[in-house]
Amino acid sequence: MPVEHAVAMELSTELIQLVKKIEAIRHHSPRVHSGLEPSSYPVFFALGRGPARVSALADRVHSDVSTVSRQVSNLVSHGLAAKVSDPDDGRAQRVALTEEGEALIQRLQDGRGRWIQQLLVDWDDAKARDFTRHLHEFIGQLSVELDQARAQGADLPEFPPATRKDAS
Template structure:
């Protein structure tokens, strides 16, 4: 059974507030490395799994190839990633973390963990695990929606007509 519309509206409002606060915090976060902007973190975290082509990285982090290519060039110039030969197609290249890039990812992960411990100091482990479980499920459903959007040609379908709930006062 679907959730009530009022609950859906409350949840969407809270998620919008969360996203805005995360964006604001990101703008105030310290630079851990001169060559790694917070916008490139999803890229370097994705590379923790292993080398990948720029096109595969773009798909993985839900970005466009030109943006990822620009980020890769910047990260290469700072020695955080390197372009390596693709063993499946010697004409192509993959992007891989360098030892310095791996060290940066480690420092970022440890720092985030410590920050979350401080941020959620009034939570217990069960509350945090429950939240993580619900969040993982929600992110999975967002991924399914993104897949549907891609199949539909890249645009969200129109919402169903919104009923007029005003009472007729004539």
């Protein structure tokens, strides 16, 4: 049975509030490294999953190649990442974290874990796991929606079109 429209609207409002709160917190967070701009975090953390070409990083973070290329150059210039030969194609380069970059990611992940742990001080593990499971499912559905839009070469509509059942 599909979610009622009123419930979806309430969830939408809460998700907007979540994004706004996270952005506000990010603006008040201390800088952890002089070479790591907050806008580069997605690329930086994507590199934590392993070396990749700039184009692959752009796909991972849902951004354009020119933006990711600038962010990579900044990470490289500050010693957090390095360009290395692609073992599959010696003419190409991949980007990989340096030891300093790997250590910084570990420090940031540990810090985030402690921060979330403090935020959820009144939750038990079961509640946190349930929330994580639902969030994972929701993110997966967003990924499917994004992949479909990319495959069709189209932008997502501002509001999804009505389904046949809604139209009747």
